[in-house]
Amino acid sequence: MKRLLQGGVLALVLAGVAACTTVGPDYALPKDSRFAQTQQQPVALDARGSSAVDAAHAAVAGRWWKLYDDARLDALVEQALQGNVELKVAAARLAQAQARYTQVLALGGVNGNVEAAAVRGRISAESLLQPEVLPVANFANASLSVSYQLDLFGKIRRAVEAASADAEAVQAASDLARISVAAAVVGAYAEICHGNHELAVARHSLELQQASRQVAARLHASGRGTVTAVKRAETQVATLQAALPLLQARKQAAAYELAELLGRTPDQVPAEALDCAEAPELKQPIPVGDGAALLRRRPDVRQVERELAAATAEIGVATAEMYPDVFIGGSIGANGLLDDFGKKVTQQFTFGPLLSWSIPGRGARARVRGASARADMMLAEFDRVVLQALRETQTILSSYAEDLRHVAALREARDRAEVAAADMRRLYQGGRVPYLASLDAERTLASTEASLAAAEAQVSKDQIRLFLALGGGWADQAAATSAGAAH
Template sequence: MSARARLALGALALALGGCTMVGPDYHLPKWAVFNQPQAQAPFDAQANPKVSQAALPADWWQLYHEPLLDHLVQEALAKNTDVRLAYHNLRRAYESYQMAHHANEVEFGGKAASGRGQVSSEALGEHEQLPVMNLSSAVVGIGYQVDLFGKLKRAAEAAGAGAEASQAALDAARISVVAQVVGSYMDSCHASEELEIAEHSLNIQERQLEVAQRLLAGGRGNEIDVARAQAQTEALRAQLPPYEAKKASALYALAALLGRTPGDLPAGVAACKHAPQLAAALPTGDGAALLKRRPDIRAAERELAAATAEIGVATAALYPEISLGANFGYTGMTEHMGSAITREWALMPSISWHIPTKVDHARIRATEAGADAALARFDGVVLAALRETQTLLSHYAHNLKRSQSLRQARDAARAGAEYNRRLYREGRMPYLDSLDADRTLAEAEAALAAAQAQLSTDQVNLFLSLGGGWENARDSAGQEPRPAAKH
């Protein structure tokens, strides 16, 4: 290629390089729910002393001060199959962005061939047959698609937003797994505690049955009392399997979350009989922090950005597409390769365009509708996040009140049982009446244990709704692909 040709090609590329981008530039609309002051306000915690407006820490499960729980979470973040799946989906989205981002790079290529054959004489205007000869060719080429109206840039912008949405999906998988690990561990601990209380209630009832049988044998009782005691004993015995199944189910779920087979759990997990408790009030932050932290909100916002960029891609189809190309090489007899008579070169700028049709304009309107739908979905995700968090706060507050009442009932039953046992030891109360008081205490303890289990579930659901738990996991990922920078 001559110097003049190279200069002309470079000048044309430079002149077309200052291209424009059709379609709307993305920005979050001012009227989006996300931007409303009410959405960013503090939560209504109903004067709940167990809830604070302090910022939610990244590793919220460490608020329970349970080293084993922290170990379980870290193992799940490293080995859980849902997290691994979301991570590889992010890798795929990131590479898709890389493909779109580099779509308008200058392309270089070449080809070479060598062989023996005969060239058509008539094609060359000759009347005599040419001899068989050794033929060779070597050609290099260069091509460049001028993104005059920003079609490729908009496509890269959409792919970059898609990659960031995949990053948010990975973060969502992480916080979901963290919450499930904490919840399963809590369920196992509470099931052990409830099973222990149920076994204690059964033990009391078995003693009551034994007393009724002795009274009947001594002629001081009757068969109706024995039958009633027997029925109550079996009814309490029937309560044990559900608690055992609940614990087994929680342990199996926990093993799966850790990427382990059923029954393969770290030492000490199955031995937990008392679920860890929060050492301080549950921190929630405010609406503004929630909206910035929740991965599903970030994913919906990035999907809105991608949908907006797609409008530009569709709009650019209305305009011409320009490509620049050139090649240089040698073709001819092998023994003459490299000489002037075998040299060939060409400049090949091209332009393609079709008159816009109703299909093209319909495509633009479809992408605009897609962007409007993405905004509606984004608003819906924001409202759902606020509603979910506020509803869980309300449930937590009411269940705290219920738990407090049940605790007072348990304390009263305990005091009554101790008083009745003292009367029995002094010979002032029958043994069966003392056992009845113990059974009332056991029932109160069972009700309180169930309420405490519900409070643990409420706490985990609240932490999940607040959207924390992915920050440090992302920082420590090491090999994690980085999504595209925002355009």
């Protein structure tokens, strides 16, 4: 009994020590990190003079594609979020990471073990210091053991921290995959719409040029025109015809991409997407927020920050492995001849602490240095991703503003070209200018309309890239997951 009490006192002392000792560094975002600096002095995101109808310093919308107010686009994005194969892979990875966290969480606490066996055999006589061979007999063994690992140095706690941070990093990667798929769907849909529009513009230009070629041919046949005028008209027709296959190929490529994003085969492109003739347009300014909010919202920044937290916790795990593992527990059971099984002579029990220690050598210390080096690497990677996010967003904002100006200038040029072409047609029909002057005006108009259509398509791409760079998509999840950055 005295020994039992001594064991209980020892267990209480060890438990008290376990409650207050955790080796390794506690995770805190370094004050000199680029992320911390942007939180102290937020970076202003500058749209480089774009008008108020194009950008606004307001909170970024969650499901940003709804700003286009396009029901067909909304339906396509929802279908992709349900059927996209890449997102199914991301969901499986997230489930795996969460299961791994649950597994690590179960390392501590009480563990039990039950064993039972009934065998026939012979015990070695020499093992019992007996000179004669022992007879064959029936034996039975049964035991119930319970143990509790005392986390004296925080090995389990650090492992739980690392597994939790890893799961949050995978969650951020899953968010990034969802945002990327949504952006790709919007991009493919807009590409199809712009492709249809550019094809319509190209075909209209071709029809005008074919009509001009017919006029040039008639003038030449009547002796009022030249062979050169006919050849120029035919060359322009051939040039416009050559552009059609390229535009059609771009449209088809976007349609096949959309089908893949929806989890479908290339022959299952939604008809409503193929029939789109007008690309979606924003109904309100793009909310860009500020630099501090951007970094807290972007999934790639959240992902690498959680990976840094996990790497920091792994230093504690590696350090704790240099110290003993201490368990306290006991077992009861019986072991002996089957005929006597359960009698007092076969009963046995144990109770007390168990210490297991692999004396640390160079390898254990190298593991600690390796874990520290990985944490340093992840901090550098964190700074790189932060700077890249700021640079990427600022670059896209600048490009978007300049492309908007480009579109505005092309629209003005298109309007002037329309007026000039109409005037030249009237003058030609009245016999006041030669045919070539009218042909040049028509060619200028066709070229301007094609340039405008391509520029409008580029603006749509800029908008999608900007929303992706701003990290819009799942604001609630982002806020919850990024909470680790505040600790």
